[in-house]
Amino acid sequence: MRAFAELLDRLVLTPQRNAKIKMMTDYFRASPDPDRGYALAAIAGTLTLKTVKPNVLRQLVLERMDEVLFRYSYDYVGDLAETISLVWEKPADEETSVSDLSLGAVMHQLETAGRANVHGLVRDLLDQLQGSSRFAFLKLITGGLRIGVSARLVKQALADMGNVDITEIETLWHGLSPPYTALFRWLDGKADKPELDMPAVFHAVMLATPVGDNDLAALDPKDFAAEWKWDGIRVQLANLAGTRRLYSRSGDDISGAFPDILEAADFEGIIDGELLVGGTMRTNNATRTFSDLQQRLNRKTVTRKMLEDYPAFIRGYDLLFSGRRDIRPESFLIRRAELSVLIEKAAPSHFDLSPLVPFSSWEELDRLRADPPDPVIEGIMLKRLDSPYTSGRSKGPWFKWKREPYNVDAVLMYAQRGHGKRSSYYSDFTFGVWTQSDGKNILVPVGKAYFGFTDAELEVLDRYVRNNTIERFGPVRSIRAEADHGFVVEVAFEGINVSTRHKSGVAMRFPRISRLRTDKLPRDADRLETLLAMIGGPDVDRTGTGEPI
Amino acid sequence: MKPETLLYPTPKGLYCEKGGFYIDPVQPVERALITHGHADHARAGHTHVLATRETLDIMRIRYGEAFCVSTQEAVLGVRTSIGDVTVSFHPAGHVLGSAQITVEASGMRIVVSGDYKRRRDPTCLPFEPVPCDVFITEATFGLPVFHHPDDQGEIAKLLTSLRQFPERAHLVGAYALGKAQRIIALLREAGYDDPIFIHGALTKLCDYYESEGLNLGDIRPATLAQGDKQSFAGAVVIGPPSAFADKWARRFPDPVSIFASGWMLVRQRAKQRGVELPMIISDHCDWPELTETINEIKPGEVWVTHGREEALVRWCELQGIAARPLHLVGYDDEGE
Numbered sequence: 001m002r003a004f005a006e007l008l009d010r011l012v013l014t015p016q017r018n019a020k021i022k023m024m025t026d027y028f029r030a031s032p033d034p035d036r037g038y039a040l041a042a043i044a045g046t047l048t049l050k051t052v053k054p055n056v057l058r059q060l061v062l063e064r065m066d067e068v069l070f071r072y073s074y075d076y077v078g079d080l081a082e083t084i085s086l087v088w089e090k091p092a093d094e095e096t097s098v099s100d101l102s103l104g105a106v107m108h109q110l111e112t113a114g115r116a117n118v119h120g121l122v123r124d125l126l127d128q129l130q131g132s133s134r135f136a137f138l139k140l141i142t143g144g145l146r147i148g149v150s151a152r153l154v155k156q157a158l159a160d161m162g163n164v165d166i167t168e169i170e171t172l173w174h175g176l177s178p179p180y181t182a183l184f185r186w187l188d189g190k191a192d193k194p195e196l197d198m199p200a201v202f203h204a205v206m207l208a209t210p211v212g213d214n215d216l217a218a219l220d221p222k223d224f225a226a227e228w229k230w231d232g233i234r235v236q237l238a239n240l241a242g243t244r245r246l247y248s249r250s251g252d253d254i255s256g257a258f259p260d261i262l263e264a265a266d267f268e269g270i271i272d273g274e275l276l277v278g279g280t281m282r283t284n285n286a287t288r289t290f291s292d293l294q295q296r297l298n299r300k301t302v303t304r305k306m307l308e309d310y311p312a313f314i315r316g317y318d319l320l321f322s323g324r325r326d327i328r329p330e331s332f333l334i335r336r337a338e339l340s341v342l343i344e345k346a347a348p349s350h351f352d353l354s355p356l357v358p359f360s361s362w363e364e365l366d367r368l369r370a371d372p373p374d375p376v377i378e379g380i381m382l383k384r385l386d387s388p389y390t391s392g393r394s395k396g397p398w399f400k401w402k403r404e405p406y407n408v409d410a411v412l413m414y415a416q417r418g419h420g421k422r423s424s425y426y427s428d429f430t431f432g433v434w435t436q437s438d439g440k441n442i443l444v445p446v447g448k449a450y451f452g453f454t455d456a457e458l459e460v461l462d463r464y465v466r467n468n469t470i471e472r473f474g475p476v477r478s479i480r481a482e483a484d485h486g487f488v489v490e491v492a493f494e495g496i497n498v499s500t501r502h503k504s505g506v507a508m509r510f511p512r513i514s515r516l517r518t519d520k521l522p523r524d525a526d527r528l529e530t531l532l533a534m535i536g537g538p539d540v541d542r543t544g545t546g547e548p549i
Numbered sequence: 550m551k552p553e554t555l556l557y558p559t560p561k562g563l564y565c566e567k568g569g570f571y572i573d574p575v576q577p578v579e580r581a582l583i584t585h586g587h588a589d590h591a592r593a594g595h596t597h598v599l600a601t602r603e604t605l606d607i608m609r610i611r612y613g614e615a616f617c618v619s620t621q622e623a624v625l626g627v628r629t630s631i632g633d634v635t636v637s638f639h640p641a642g643h644v645l646g647s648a649q650i651t652v653e654a655s656g657m658r659i660v661v662s663g664d665y666k667r668r669r670d671p672t673c674l675p676f677e678p679v680p681c682d683v684f685i686t687e688a689t690f691g692l693p694v695f696h697h698p699d700d701q702g703e704i705a706k707l708l709t710s711l712r713q714f715p716e717r718a719h720l721v722g723a724y725a726l727g728k729a730q731r732i733i734a735l736l737r738e739a740g741y742d743d744p745i746f747i748h749g750a751l752t753k754l755c756d757y758y759e760s761e762g763l764n765l766g767d768i769r770p771a772t773l774a775q776g777d778k779q780s781f782a783g784a785v786v787i788g789p790p791s792a793f794a795d796k797w798a799r800r801f802p803d804p805v806s807i808f809a810s811g812w813m814l815v816r817q818r819a820k821q822r823g824v825e826l827p828m829i830i831s832d833h834c835d836w837p838e839l840t841e842t843i844n845e846i847k848p849g850e851v852w853v854t855h856g857r858e859e860a861l862v863r864w865c866e867l868q869g870i871a872a873r874p875l876h877l878v879g880y881d882d883e884g885e
Binding site for chain 2: 012014066
């Protein structure tokens with residue numbers, strides 16, 4: 001248990017992706033089965049344990065501790081599981097057990113305990129475990145690890161461990177279950193790759209590379225099909241041998257949140273498409289924005305009202321399996337023909353076909369890209385007509401050609417120190433634009449950005465922050481930002497939505513600092529009205545040259 | 550005689566009217582008795598200072614020769630009269646030279662612990678319990694949550710990270726007096742023989758500890774030799790915690806930010822400070838040590854000062870020990 005607890009402690013405080021992967025890989029290499037399999041399940045969120053209610057834990061600790069002292073402790077620490085793990089003391093007369101109880105043993109005891117015995121078992125285990133292990137145990141049984149590691153990241157660690165491609169892990173993933181013994185034996189090189197008996201497993205998706213500066217000049221438009229790049233989330237819908245599943249691009253099973261789509265999927269096969277909210281083209285209703293789609297994402301279950309207010313559908317891009325036949329080796333043209341037949345027969349309210357964009361030259365396509373017919377389009381996809389469906393991202397068969405980002409000039413208002421390499425730099429910035437309030441022009445924060453600039457630009461930004469700090473709130477500095485004294489940056493972003501959670505009423509997608517505008521004064525920065533006008537979609541001016549104040 | 554007449558809190562610090570002296574005063578006074586060299590306890594500008602030889606040396610190093618008008622060296626365990634009052638100094642186990650101060654008059658004995666700890670520390674003498682009527686204890690970590698783990702385990706975390714990330718500099722934030730030298734000594738005990746690099750603020754105090762007989766091994770200044778950043782890859786660099794948010798830290802390759810402090814026990818504290826590798830090593834007592842010390846000394850009364858006074862007072866009440874908080878101001882939390 002101690003090794004797992006130490007891993008959790010390190011992961012939660014480590015910001016760097018690669019360092020997290022290294023820690024997990026080292027742990028998986030050094031730990032025995034089934035401990036590492038349970039650890040993997042805990043991190044990836046596939047562990048199914050009967051959870052223990054916070055009140056039960058509180059009762060347990062108060063059996064031994066003064067309520068006032070517990071309250072002082074809880075007030076100070078702020079997290080119930082952590083407080084209990086820290087204040088817990090085993091009865092003085094009990095012998096000290098020197099052995100480290102294994103994670104596997106703990107899991108076994110929890111799984112085999114009857115509901116009536118859980119109380120006593122938790123108490124016994126708390127007595128047997130120490131320090132960090134106690135904390136890890138409490139986090140496991142209260143069901144909230146929250147260590148900042150995505151399922152994708154832990155799969156990358158597994159891939160590194162076995163020196164295999166992550167797509168192999170993603171494909172296997174939903175056919176396996178804790179404690180993943182066969183998976184680890186394969187990654188250790190001690191057994192063959194596990195055979196899957198579940199049909200509707202995830203098949204790693206095919207990804208596109210961005211169109212580079214001179215990429216298109218060397219390519220013949222006749223070899224490619226173009227289609228719109230829709231602004232939803234890429235999904236894979238599988239229905240094989242009676243098993244239906246909806247997966248995200250990285251292989252997370254999101255079936256629970258989309259019962260409407262699963263129910264409507266009465267065809268057999270695996271399709272690749274964009275998950276969107278609104279009406280399909282076949283029902284002649286508008287596709288709705290990404291922020292509407294977000295209402296349906298990251299949910300375990302969904303209410304009837306959500307289903308009515310935010311109906312979801314899939315816009316089909318590709319077909320991987322036609323019936324039970326794997327057609328990935330076929331060309332894009334053949335797969336697409338089969339897809340269109342399948343969609344024609346599928347429920348019109350939940351499935352439509354991503355239309356192709358006819359074009360004869362790259363210049364023509366570029367013009368179309370700049371002025372797409374629907375606000376929920378974020379660019380163009382180019383697919384080689386003869387390309388088979390291959391998992392992963394290789395340059396050549398598929399390209400993505402995004403439309404230009406939105407731009408505004410904003411003023412830096414607050415800065416916070418970064419992490420890791422950047423821990424001595426002020427590298428996380430909150431920026432604002434002008435708005436009218438009580439007859440005065442004031443800056444209102446509209447977003448945060450911590451990338452987009454070069455290392456040399458970061459030096460400039462950091463120096464400005466240090467020399468122009470007005471106030472400090474813990475790690476955050478408030479920066480001088482007046483009409484004639486301040487720092488203007490050009491912020492690029494992919495989209496903008498109404499937000500009730502932000503004071504300004506807007507939320508940007510993927511904002512980054514694209515240029516330092518040392519040539520501008522804060523009074524020349526944009527106004528909130530300019531941003532509000534951008535919410536309408538692509539018809540608006542994307543350069544943000546609103547009236548300066 | 551009531552103990553409150555022998556020693557009582559004032560805005561300048563604990564005052565003994567009968568002897569005309571303050572203990573660890575926070576403002577300049579005529580006569581000061583100093584428990585140890587940390588800046589919040591040992592301030593410059595008093596007229597007469599009575600302290601252990603090491604504490605006087607440390608004050609001289611920090612403030613210069615003119616830190617006071619006259620000094621008197623307190624020898625551990627030797628009783629000294631100041632007017633009608635007898636005082637004596639006893640090891641507190643906190644840092645080099647740290648002492649508890651015993652104040653006696655008319656058969657009433659009060660022990661002022663100063664800051665103290667009960668763990669083994671290779672850099673100073675261990676705490677010595679002194680029977681007394683009133684024990685004035687610090688309560689920096691006076692909450693039941695504080696259970697400091699074994700030092701060796703914490704040092705092992707650092708050694709593991711050095712093996713795991715040999716390309717990164719390991720920056721350990723540690724208080725310049727006591728903690729830094731203790732970390733170095735513990736690393737040496739764990740068999741770590743590589744050079745350890747130190748921030749300039751640590752140089753004089755490390756030299757002093759060495760002159761007092763503590764071998765710190767190969768210690769080098771953390772300055773850039775020919776601008777080669779990579780020379781710190783996989784190295785241990787120790788400096789005051791404040792230096793790591795400073796431009797000073799930029800000379801190190803992809804640093805791992807580490808902080809050695811009792812506060813690192815609470816995960817949120819570590820996270821807020823951007824600490825990647827917390828080392829829970831403290832020069833103060835944890836909760837069990839505080840309560841065990843009170844049980845061991847069995848004073849008639851406990852007065853609680855700087856820290857989380859209310860929890861320790863509550864605990865004393867539950868044990869049937871008379872206790873009260875002193876509400877002294879001007880003392881810092883460890884490393885903050």
